[in-house]
Amino acid sequence: MIHSVTVRVPATTANLGPGFDCLGAALTLYNQFQFSSQVCSSTLDSAADGVKITVTGLDADRVTTDERNLVYQAFVKVYEKIGQIPPNVAIDIHLNVPLARGLGSSATAIVGGLVGANQLAGAPLTIEEVMHLAIAMEGHPDNVVPALIGGCRIAVSNDAAYYEASNWMICPVAWHPEIVPVLAIPDFELATETARKVLPANYSRADVIFNTSNFGLLLLALETANGDWLRVAMRDRIHQPYRKTLIAGYDMVRQAAINSGAYGVVISGAGPTLLALTSPNYATEVATTIAATWDQQGVKAEVKVLAIDHAGAKYDVCLDPS
Numbered sequence: 001m002i003h004s005v006t007v008r009v010p011a012t013t014a015n016l017g018p019g020f021d022c023l024g025a026a027l028t029l030y031n032q033f034q035f036s037s038q039v040c041s042s043t044l045d046s047a048a049d050g051v052k053i054t055v056t057g058l059d060a061d062r063v064t065t066d067e068r069n070l071v072y073q074a075f076v077k078v079y080e081k082i083g084q085i086p087p088n089v090a091i092d093i094h095l096n097v098p099l100a101r102g103l104g105s106s107a108t109a110i111v112g113g114l115v116g117a118n119q120l121a122g123a124p125l126t127i128e129e130v131m132h133l134a135i136a137m138e139g140h141p142d143n144v145v146p147a148l149i150g151g152c153r154i155a156v157s158n159d160a161a162y163y164e165a166s167n168w169m170i171c172p173v174a175w176h177p178e179i180v181p182v183l184a185i186p187d188f189e190l191a192t193e194t195a196r197k198v199l200p201a202n203y204s205r206a207d208v209i210f211n212t213s214n215f216g217l218l219l220l221a222l223e224t225a226n227g228d229w230l231r232v233a234m235r236d237r238i239h240q241p242y243r244k245t246l247i248a249g250y251d252m253v254r255q256a257a258i259n260s261g262a263y264g265v266v267i268s269g270a271g272p273t274l275l276a277l278t279s280p281n282y283a284t285e286v287a288t289t290i291a292a293t294w295d296q297q298g299v300k301a302e303v304k305v306l307a308i309d310h311a312g313a314k315y316d317v318c319l320d321p322s
C-alpha cells in the first residue's frame, strides 16, 4: 500500500508575448508537495475533517491551510472523478515559487494536488485525464500544461468554445538552448483575476493579425534563436498594452533590458514578473540592469537566470513499511 507521494512541480511562464492563454513554458524553479495517508481522522488536528496541511518556504504564511487550499481542492477533484471518498491525508507544501506574481503558482498547486491524489489512489487516471482536470480548474491551459509535462507547449482546443473545451491538442514548441529566460520578480503581487479584468472583450482585426503574425514568427524564432526575429516577435496587442499600467516602471525596465542585450521583455503570465529573453553572453548583464532600473523606480525585484524545465511534474512514491 502507498504511504506517501512527493510531487515536484515547476513554475511556468505563460503567454511569452503574443501567445495569450495558449503558449507557456516550464522553468527550473519548483514547488514540492508531499501527500501522506493518515489512518483515521481522530489523529488530525486541522479544522477540516481528514486533512492536515503544513506550508513552509516563500510566502508560506499567505497560504490557507484548511479545506479551501487549492492543493487540497485539486486532490479532492481526482476522487470525485473516480467516484471515491477522499482518504484522510496530510499535505506538506514547500514553496519556492512566489504567489500571484505571474510564475504559475496556482498551476503548481493544481498539478501537485491532482498528481499526488492520482498516485495515492493507484494511478486510475491517465496523464491526459489529469491534464483535462487541471485545465478545467485553472480556466486556461498555458500554465498547467507545461507544469504537468514540462517544456514549452502550445495548447489548441478542438472545441468551438475555447474556454469550455474538453478536447485539447497539446504540441511541443522547440526552444533553442541559446535562448535564456531571465525572470525579474518584483516585491508586489498581482492576482490573475485582477489582471484579466483590465482586458477588453473584443479586438480589432488589425490587432488580431498583429498577434497572429508575431506568434508565428515567435515559434520560428524560439526554435532557431534568430535574434532579429525574436526582437520583433515578442510584441503583443492582446494583453500587455492593458496590463502594463498595473506594473510600475514597466516601460523603463523593458527599454533598459533591451539596451543591455535582451531580445525582448514581456509580462510573465498575468504579471507582475517580467520575462526577458536573451543570449547566454548577456544574461547576467540583463539581470543586473533590470534589478537596478526597477530599484531606481522604487521597486525591489529578485532576478533569476533560469532554464527551461523539460521534465514537468515528477513524483516519488513511498510504500507503507507494513
Ligand SMILES: Nc1ncnc2c1ncn2[C@@H]1O[C@H](COP(=O)(O)OP(=O)(O)OP(=O)(O)O)[C@@H](O)[C@H]1O
Residues within 6 Å of the ligand: 012, 014, 031, 063, 064, 069, 070, 071, 093, 095, 098, 099, 100, 101, 102, 103, 104, 105, 106, 107, 108, 109, 143, 190, 191, 192, 193, 268, 269, 270, 271
Ligand atoms: N501552493 C499553493 N497552495 C495553495 N494555494 C496556492 C498555492 N499556490 C498558489 N495558490 C493560490 O493561487 C493564488 C495565486 O494564483 P494567481 O493565478 O493569482 O497567480 P499565479 O498563479 O502565481 O500567477 P499566473 O497565473 O499569472 O502565472 C494564491 O493567492 C493562492 O490562493
Ligand SMILES: N[C@@H](CCO)C(=O)O
Residues within 6 Å of the ligand: 014, 015, 020, 021, 022, 140, 142, 143, 192, 195, 196, 239, 269, 270
Ligand atoms: N494566460 C494567463 C496566464 C496567467 O494565469 C493570463 O495571462 O491571464
